[in-house]
Amino acid sequence: MRASRLFLPTLRQAPTEATLVSHQLLLRAGFIRTLTAGIYSYLPLGYRVLQKISQIVREEMNAMGAQEMLMPFVQPAELWRETGRYEAYGDTLAKFKDRRGQELCLGPTHEEVITDIVRQHVRSYRDLPLILYQIQTKFRDEPRPRGGLLRGREFLMKDAYSFDKDETGLGQSYQAMYQAYRRAFKRCGLDVLAAEAESGEIGGSESAEFMVLCDSGEDAVALCNRCGYVANLEKAERRAPVQNQSVGTLRSLERVSTPDQRTVEEVTKFLGVRPDQLVKTLVYLADGKPIAALIRGDTELNEQKLRRVLSVQSLQMADAETIERLTGAPVGFTGPVGLESIKIIADYDLLSMSDFVTGANERDAHYINVNIGRDVRVERFEDLRWALSGDSCPRCDGQLELKPSIEIGHVFNLGTKYSQAMHALFTDGHGVERPIIMGCYGIGISRILATIAEVSHDEKGLIWPISVAPYDCWIVNLATSKDDAIGQVAEYLYNSLQESGLEVVLDDRLESAGVKFKDADLIGVPIQIVIGRRLAETGSVEVRLRAGQGRWEVPLAEIAVWVQKKREELMRR
RNA sequence: CGGAGAGUAGCGCAGCGGCAGCGCGCACGGUUUGGGACCGUGAGGUCGCCGGUUCAAAUCCGGCCUCUCCGACCA
Structure with a gap:
């Protein structure tokens, strides 16, 4: 393909809408x-x-x-109703009706x-x-x-x-x-x-x-x-931690007033403690039955993990009304102390926590210096939260990143x-x-x-692996005219490379050298051949790899074979 | 859907009540040709859309549309 005929609208500046x-x-x-x-x-x-x-x-x-x-790209709603996904898929499924009123959707899968x-x-x-x-x-x-x-x-x-x-x-x-x-x-x-x-x-x-x-x-x-x-x-x-038994002297449980302080952020700020000194008590309905999950205040519960641990089909957060009925306090003041009626499961993190803060199951009140065993009866410790960098690997004694x-x-x-x-x-x-x-x-x-x-580029532009590159080879022809000696060599080279089965672009545009180099680098075809004044000086053309490793002066007579070999080599990487 | 920002020439942007602008790109002529050359001339606009205020709206007000970012969401 000749660059002069290629539909190639390159842009010097990227549109603002593009951020990646x-x-x-x-x-x-x-x-x-x-x-x-x-x-x-x-x-x-x-x-x-x-x-x-x-x-x-x-x-x-x-x-x-x-x-x-x-x-087909267009599918009947009928089929999707059979599996219940017509509704379950939600608005992500694009739905429409044809002229007869038949319900259709665009296939997302x-x-x-x-x-x-x-x-x-x-x-x-x-x-x-x-x-x-x-x-x-x-x-x-x-x-x-x-x-x-x-x-x-x-x-x-x-x-x-x-x-x-x-x-x-x-x-x-x-x-x-x-x-x-x-x-x-x-x-x-x-x-x-x-x-x-x-x-x-x-x-x-x-x-x-x-x-x-x-x-x-x-x-x-x-x-x-x-x-x-x-x-x-x-x-x-995460790997289950070795239980930390050697806890020092525990401070005594104390109820403190926390008027209108509901979120982790509000409570910790109000009490002057860090979020990792607080324990969140989350009430869920697991297959309809209530359960309380305890996790450290600065972490997030992973519902998939909780579901697996409980071996239940449905899991949803209890609504405000249910929470109030079960704990006796509005949302934001739930805690495990005295929560006898509900099964309590705690995240591994709780094993190494002592003297922490929780809700008091009473409006506008929290407990401080809460401790597992003495104040809270936990049924099981499990891996309940989303993994974080630094967590222990479940397979060895390494760390996760x-x-x-x-x-x-x-x-x-x-x-x-x-x-x-x-x-x-x-x-x-x-x-x-x-x-x-x-x-x-x-x-x-x-x-x-x-x-x-995204992963293969530099400041100049794209760098395609040869296996997926739009072309194998890009000839930067610096000749000003097709008719001069250099231009004729470029034409010859273009033809012979094509005949040897390579996919090649000849940049025959009447642009300045700078423009041609910049475009070649931007587009990122892996093998670049430069035909310019050195041809007259040394009788060879210059070959470069877009990826940056190497430059060669190759005699004209050997170029087709040389590029073929280089292509094979790149293909094997 | 919640929060924030933007929409003016192909791209990037300025102008913010009184003649529609700049850089790049584009066309033509000329000089150039190893890293986005230079000189000259020129073309290109529904200032997102609809309505309102005003003698006068790209500019002020209202509604809508579109795009981007953060979040929610992502078999």
Whole structure:
């Protein structure tokens, strides 16, 4: 492709709306354009990258036996009502009606559609296992799209679904997919961590999120500094502490007046203590039964953890009325002292706390110098709060560190949630009808594009790994005219590189040298060839790698072979 | 949805009751060509939209729309 004909609207200054580097650079380099919030067009360069990423993912999916198909973007509400998600998905599901009044929605994911297809045609265990996938646009009307392509409302995703007759089969499908993901991300040039994750509503099974460490990431992973433990923030566990018995002299329990002081901030400020000297008492209804959870004042309770610890289906915070009825005091003054009627579970942190502050179960009053055992009867100590940097690793004696990251893929077991709701049944070898066991596997294709831009750039612009780069090679032709000697060499070089199978751009624009260099660096094609006055001086052209490692003077006669070899080398990294 | 900010030329911005501006980009002519060159000429506007106040509104007032940031949310 000639740069003079390429649709390449580069920008010297990024639009103010873009705050993330990836967003700014993709806009500036002419890869994408904004249509409206969270919705983008891919211009020729951006689309080439998208296709490269798609192709890598496609090859890895096909290699592990998954079959590609394409499902509709528009789906009937009817199907979503079968699983109850038409309402459960909330406003994130974009709904509309057609001219006849039929209710439709834009697909945010495709479990319902795929399950509908499979239930119609899969009847026997002989038809299983089956893995189907598609690469398709999704739409989720997020309450607040942000970060450019990193979190759009419309995005390109690879979603795969596995169908198995038993848990063993599911485990095999899951493992095969897990390995395929590792290979695909590596080929895209990304360093990826597989983080343990919550497995959704149907518990007991595995789930992993594939994360790229990145400061601008919206998610976070907990990493152990000793062993290989990696978990997403929601899942990250802590090791049970050794109980701290050697507590010194305890001060005596005292009730203090705290008029109108309800929040941790208000109470600690009023009493002149730190938030970590206060214990929050949170009252929940677990499958309808009240329970009190105790956590340190400066930490947050993780409801998933509490739910797992209690082994309950539903968990919700008790409303103000219930709290008042159970504790005898309004919200803000709840405490564990004398709370005999409710089961009390405490976070591990409480084991090492003494003489702390709690509510007094009485309006406008708190206790100080509260102590476990003497004043509070705790049934169990558990890991209840969100992990923090410095927490102990659950697998070894190392420490966890929280790091921001971007989720680019997720593999998890669906179990029989959809097959049961939608009657996707098969007959097993004993003639018994069973729901098909499903798995679901997603990769954010457009998010990978943005992630690579986010983690692979410098002050000059983008730096593409050659496996996903829009082109292999960018020729910076400094000739002023096509007709002079240098211009003719550039034409010759352009043709011979193309003939050897390389994807190459010749910058033949009548721009100054500075503009051509700046654009080449901004766009970030990995191999740059400069044809200028040195050609006349030495008979060779200059080759550079955009990533910065190395510069070579290569004789004209050897250049095509040389670039081929360099491309192979870069591809292997 | 709560809080904050913004909307003026393709991009970045100034102007804040009285002629619609600047830098970059764009077009044309000329001089340039190893890191966003220079000179000259020119084109380009529903000042987000609707209404109000005023002799006069980009500017003041009201409503709406859109975008961004922080938070809530994110199978």
